[in-house]
Amino acid sequence: MRSLKLGTSNLDVPVIAVGCMRINSLDKPAAERFVHAALDEGATFFDHADIYGNGASEEIFADALGMNSRVREQVILQSKCGIRPGMFDFSRDHILSSVDGILRRLKTDYLDVLLLHRPDTLVEPEEVAEAFDQLEQSGKVRHFGVSNQHPRQIELLKRYVRQPIVANQLQLSITNATMISSGFNVNMEYEAAVDRDGYILDYCRLQDITIQPWSPFQFGFFEGVFLDNPKFPELNAQINTVAATHGVSNTTIAVAWLLRHPARMQPVIGTMNIDRLRDCCRASEVQLSREEWYAIYRAAGNVLP
Template sequence: MKTVKIGGTNWTSSNVALGIMRMGTLAVADCARAIEAAHAAGINFFDSADIYGNDPVLGRGSSEIHFGQALKQTGLSRDDFYFQSKAGLYANADNKITRYDSSRDHLLKAVDGILQRTGVEYLDSLVIHRPDALMDPAEVAVAFDKLQASGKVRHFGVSNFNPAQVALLQSALSQRLLVDQVQFGLKHTGMIDYDFHTNMTDDGSINHDGGLLDYCRLHQMTIQTWSPFQYGTFAGTFINNDRFPKLNDQLAQLATKYQVSKNAIALAWILRHPARMQVLIGTMNPTHIADSAAGSDITLTRQEWYDLYLAAGNELP
């Protein structure tokens, strides 16, 4: 398993992380097996959010409850892993988002809830889950200072923020924002499509995110990629999907060459980019965790990377 320095600091982690969103519906024993499989594959970074899981009995945040219980079964110590969680979303009983909240009181309360549910002593990183139109950077700064001074949170980041939003928040903080967590993968390539279509007038030339990729590289922010095997946002996986025959044929050829799974090749495609991203995988299947994580050690050739990009339905001008 290769590593990445988070946010250009000396904080070094596996460049593949396991997201625990789906733990809320699993038996604790199955969660423990997923954690153990990740650890065996070299993954030492777990990503969560206080909104993950809505068990009928445990309520909202059940993924973190199960994660904490499963950790005890694994016997892993706190020094064996990094733990990151996100805060700032509200959802109703039907899982429909009803508001974003980056207020001081909410962030402080959210962290206390995360620590209580998981049973961990501190967060290695707290991430604001979505841009909040009512966000007051000065208020967020007070919350971050309190959380860091208390030892509850060591580092901070954002998710789904564009460059202007990052810069606005960063202007008020005493801490550096180390990560921006966004969707990226072979069927969600907007961050790089724009680069190829500079000074053109086709759809690919539309700048949807304010040049996020270049901004993060210039400011040494680690891009954490969520849903790397999904098409659309949550439409489904493109792996072994009959809707994407060319992409799957290309993935299969390279999987055979490197003697790994298609998932590993799709993951290796992300990590081949020089931005030194960190890929968040969300499967709870121990075999799939190991299969996907194997992509960390594969370095695709330049032509293989571009062949996959084209097979995914993209064009080069």
């Protein structure tokens, strides 16, 4: 699988990240098959969060992987923290205790990447800086990033945090592409021109922050998958046409559409189906033309000015 540098770090990562939110839905044999199928595809980057399965997803993953010191060096582990029941919490103590729990459940003594999950409006960035320093100095976390944050939130953190912000995990798919459409429609008078994220796409490119699209097959906020969905006949017809041209599945094309963007994104794939996982990984080998990319964009109902 192709790789990219994660942000400004020296960490080479596969262009596809394996999201483990739903791994707690698998029994142990199925989880083992899934994890090792990912490794066979070269998909060695696994994305977690302390809230996935209330921590069970991290435990199941570690058991499925057969975590030990030798295996640990073959994978790249990312997890997220900051969400608590009924609130968000970026306090120093919560970040530190969350990481200790993550490491215990993953049966490892370090994370390659830690992301701050949903933004905490009560954040005191000085505390985040203290937590990051302690985690880096102790060797518990090697790289840091954020999730679902706009440019000003990142800039506020960067004013206090010494470590580079290497990644920003954001919702993005063919049908959830406002971060792209707002850039097309600057200064126009209709809905597509509304800037909902501070032009986070261009900001991340300027700052060399890797965008990690989550839910790359979803429309709305977990309303469903657009592939083979009768709500999107024109889009699916166009995706299927492109898929036939390249001799791959529609799943592959949906991921290849994200990878075609020069922002050098790293989509986070949430499927627990091994065949779909393999189709996602094949996107690493597919290069859509400019014409194909725009045809798919327009077929999703996006209008060019």
